[in-house]
Amino acid sequence: MGKLPDKRLVRCPRCETPLEVSRNAKSTLCPGCHQNVRTEDDAVDTYCARREFFTEGEVTVGKKGVLIAEVRVVRLVVQGEVKGTVQARESVVVAKTGRVYGDIRTPVLSVEAGAQVTGRCEFGPGLAQLRAPEPAVDAGVSAA
Numbered sequence: 001m002g003k004l005p006d007k008r009l010v011r012c013p014r015c016e017t018p019l020e021v022s023r024n025a026k027s028t029l030c031p032g033c034h035q036n037v038r039t040e041d042d043a044v045d046t047y048c049a050r051r052e053f054f055t056e057g058e059v060t061v062g063k064k065g066v067l068i069a070e071v072r073v074v075r076l077v078v079q080g081e082v083k084g085t086v087q088a089r090e091s092v093v094v095a096k097t098g099r100v101y102g103d104i105r106t107p108v109l110s111v112e113a114g115a116q117v118t119g120r121c122e123f124g125p126g127l128a129q130l131r132a133p134e135p136a137v138d139a140g141v142s143a144a
């Protein structure tokens with residue numbers, strides 16, 4: 001029996017440096033920008049406000065979840081509310097109960113009937129690479 005590949009390739013959401021992490025790693029340190037990169041899947045089921053919500057994984061915002069942040073993930077499912085710019089490397093699904101107030105940029109966007117999106121949507125092949133993060137003007141606010 002050969003060794004099964006248990007690594008996956010992700011990219012730093014800040015500087016796009018490719019990173020090889022073990023499949024069940026929760027985070028890794030980016031050698032490009034020396035910042036911690038979350039690589040775990042996550043769920044938001046309560047009120048959550050922060051400057052950045054970055055993870056190289058799938059994030060589900062539940063029906064009672066309110067996420068206020070700049071969002072950078074691999075896949076995003078919105079059943080509750082998101083306020084902020086959203087970038088997802090693979091896909092964004094806005095469920096019929098979902099509301100997004102902010103721009104969405106992703107290769108594949110799926111919006112169910114009844115959902116609300118208030119913002120600019122950019123989707124299609126070739127949008128897997130994330131834009132550089134917006135410069136931090138509010139330097140006094142820490143990225144929790």
Ligand SMILES: [Zn+2]
Binds near residue numbers: 030032033
């Ligand atoms: Zn980096």
